[in-house]
Amino acid sequence: MSKTRSDPLHKSDPVYALMFIIPSIVVIAIIAFWPLAQTFYNSLYNSALMFPQNKTFAGLSNYIKLWQDPRFVNDLWNTVRFTGWSVGIETILGILVALMLNKKFKLRGLVRAAVLVPWAIPTVVSSEMWRWMYNDNYGVINSILMSLHIIKQPIVFLAFPSTAMPSIISVDVWKTTPFMVLLILAGLQMIPDELYEAARIDGANAWQRFWSVTLPMIRPTIGIALIFRSLDAMRVFDIVYIMTKGAANTETLSVYNQWTLFTRGFITPYFGYGSAMSVMIFLIIGVLAIFYVRMMKIRLD
Amino acid sequence: MRHKNLRKIIFYIGVIIVLLYFLFPFYWAVVSSIRPPSELFSSHPTLIPFHFDFESYVQVFTERPFALNILNSTIVAGSATLLCLVIGSIAAYAIARLKFAGKVGVMILILMVSMFPQVSILGALFQILRSFKLINTYPGLIIPYIALTLPLTVWTLQNFFRDMPHELEEAAYIDGSGKFNTFWRIVLPLAVPGLVATGLLTFIFSWNEFLFALTFEQIPNMYTVPVAISMFTGYYVVPWGQIMAASVIVTAPLVVLVLIFQNRIIAGMTAGAVKG
Numbered sequence: 001m002s003k004t005r006s007d008p009l010h011k012s013d014p015v016y017a018l019m020f021i022i023p024s025i026v027v028i029a030i031i032a033f034w035p036l037a038q039t040f041y042n043s044l045y046n047s048a049l050m051f052p053q054n055k056t057f058a059g060l061s062n063y064i065k066l067w068q069d070p071r072f073v074n075d076l077w078n079t080v081r082f083t084g085w086s087v088g089i090e091t092i093l094g095i096l097v098a099l100m101l102n103k104k105f106k107l108r109g110l111v112r113a114a115v116l117v118p119w120a121i122p123t124v125v126s127s128e129m130w131r132w133m134y135n136d137n138y139g140v141i142n143s144i145l146m147s148l149h150i151i152k153q154p155i156v157f158l159a160f161p162s163t164a165m166p167s168i169i170s171v172d173v174w175k176t177t178p179f180m181v182l183l184i185l186a187g188l189q190m191i192p193d194e195l196y197e198a199a200r201i202d203g204a205n206a207w208q209r210f211w212s213v214t215l216p217m218i219r220p221t222i223g224i225a226l227i228f229r230s231l232d233a234m235r236v237f238d239i240v241y242i243m244t245k246g247a248a249n250t251e252t253l254s255v256y257n258q259w260t261l262f263t264r265g266f267i268t269p270y271f272g273y274g275s276a277m278s279v280m281i282f283l284i285i286g287v288l289a290i291f292y293v294r295m296m297k298i299r300l301d
Numbered sequence: 302m303r304h305k306n307l308r309k310i311i312f313y314i315g316v317i318i319v320l321l322y323f324l325f326p327f328y329w330a331v332v333s334s335i336r337p338p339s340e341l342f343s344s345h346p347t348l349i350p351f352h353f354d355f356e357s358y359v360q361v362f363t364e365r366p367f368a369l370n371i372l373n374s375t376i377v378a379g380s381a382t383l384l385c386l387v388i389g390s391i392a393a394y395a396i397a398r399l400k401f402a403g404k405v406g407v408m409i410l411i412l413m414v415s416m417f418p419q420v421s422i423l424g425a426l427f428q429i430l431r432s433f434k435l436i437n438t439y440p441g442l443i444i445p446y447i448a449l450t451l452p453l454t455v456w457t458l459q460n461f462f463r464d465m466p467h468e469l470e471e472a473a474y475i476d477g478s479g480k481f482n483t484f485w486r487i488v489l490p491l492a493v494p495g496l497v498a499t500g501l502l503t504f505i506f507s508w509n510e511f512l513f514a515l516t517f518e519q520i521p522n523m524y525t526v527p528v529a530i531s532m533f534t535g536y537y538v539v540p541w542g543q544i545m546a547a548s549v550i551v552t553a554p555l556v557v558l559v560l561i562f563q564n565r566i567i568a569g570m571t572a573g574a575v576k577g
Binding site: 014016017018020021023024025027028030031032034035036038039042049052097100103105107110111112113114115116117118120121122123124125126128129130132133135137138140142143146147154174178179182183186231234235237238241242253254257258261262265271274275278279281282285286289 | 312313315316319320322323324326327329330333341342343344345346388389391392394395396399400401402407410411414416417418419420421422423424425426427428429444445447448449451455480481505508509511512516526527528530531541544545548551552555556558559560563566567570571
């Protein structure tokens with residue numbers, strides 16, 4: 001863009017720009033920033049959702065109570081556990097399926113469409129589908145495992161801490177691996193063929209080519225996919241709410257928070273406590289986001 | 302030669318495992334939705350159904366306001382998508398093409414929202430919507446959905462506008478066309494592929510969203526589809542046949558959408574992430 005030209009396109013035009021920008025800013029201010037400020041204000045009081053006029057000032061005491069609440073600390077740990085396992089498995093599966101789709105073969109179009117569909121359907125629906133498959137009496141997973149004589153008794157997957165969390169993770173992996181696959185596939189397709197040729201001429205075998213050409217080239221893509229996915233997984237609500245409602249030690253921060261705000265805090269004065277939890281979740285995810293962004297910048301430089 | 306064939310066989314076994322993994326749950330939902338109760342509630346269900354019974358589909362529509370729930374979802378997701386595209390595209394155009402102070406600040410503000418945990422604003426947003434009497438109304442969901450989907454829309458579209466050639470707009474200005482007119486008549490028609498991609502993502506997001514819908518729509522006649530399905534499960538009985546039938550009903554249009562617009566959806570998904 002040369003500045004010597006005087007066509008109207010490149011003139012500073014704050015009035016038009018403002019008119020174009022304002023609707024977006026207004027919507028975002030009303031729906032995101034106002035509630036965020038209000039949440040912080042609420043967290044300084046003890047009140048119930050249904051009786052907003054009966055409030056007592058609590059200062060920062062709700063935040064102190066939060067870290068003394070074993071359920072909160074436990075749920076934070078559950079959320080981290082869920083995020084680590086599901087994002088980890090998704091990344092590995094995502095790389096494998098993306099490598100497969102990067103080859104030309106019959107059925108490729110079908111596989112690509114099949115991969116996209118789990119991502120497109122509502123999480124509530126995928127959770128219900130898997131809850132049915134995990135059912136202890138009539139579920140197909142128990143039925144298959146018993147026909148193969150792997151187990152003698154049906155497993156009540158969603159009732160025990162040792163199996164409930166892995167079951168929930170498996171649904172998330174099924175639902176969001178597609179996102180990983182398509183992102184990594186986009187990264188793979190940007191690798192020039194010459195690099196592989198050069199590696200082949202140097203006598204590198206398939207594994208060496210993957211390790212020294214493919215992986216370094218898709219590392220930035222994987223980095224971005226990891227950021228998106230882990231920030232998303234830290235907020236997990238739907239799957240847990242549908243599959244267990246948080247029973248069998250599967251409760252995550254969002255589930256506990258929603259319950260505190262709208263069930264416990266409905267008529268008892270815990271709405272402020274729930275708001276403090278909301279602010280804390282915002283801070284945790286905010287810190288994580290900043291950390292990720294800085295890490296990526298270092299890598300990009 | 303034999304070595305090569307063996308590798309091909311292993312590769313195709315991998316392909317089949319991947320296909321089975323991603324598609325079996327759908328197959329199972331369809332099969333479960335058309336089984337008679339006696340076969341549905343059997344501890345050793347057959348992999349292929351032998352008797353068909355469409356009673357579950359009838360029940361979903363006669364015992365529940367499910368048709369209304371589908372209508373609600375369509376209205377909410379459709380309006381949110383259209384409004385988000387209108388508001389988002391003009392903002393994206395301003396960011397990509399117009400000069401103004403504080404542009405970086407606006408971008409940071411918009412991107413910050415994409416990282417907001419929804420639950421963090423849930424309680425206060427409920428209070429705000431309640432004070433405007435918007436609980437149990439369509440706008441009470443549409444407006445929050447616009448805000449949640451704006452960041453991705455603005456980000457993707459401004460990338461799109463940036464890549465477009467300047468010449469057409471310049472010609473229009475020289476011919477005396479105003480800024481808004483130029484945007485509306487010249488720029489927007491050229492941006493249709495980008496609008497379709499982001500519109501599809503917005504629609505899918507709004508159609509699928511659960512937490513806000515669960516909180517802001519509290520009467521069965523206002524439930525959106527995901528909330529309605531989550532409420533099928535009662536205290537004593539879980540109507541699995543109906544849950545599966547409803548799941549199939551809401552999945553079918555999405556499958557069609559995905560098959561038709563596969564490339565556009567993938568373009569939208571990856572543009573938001575790879576360029577960001």
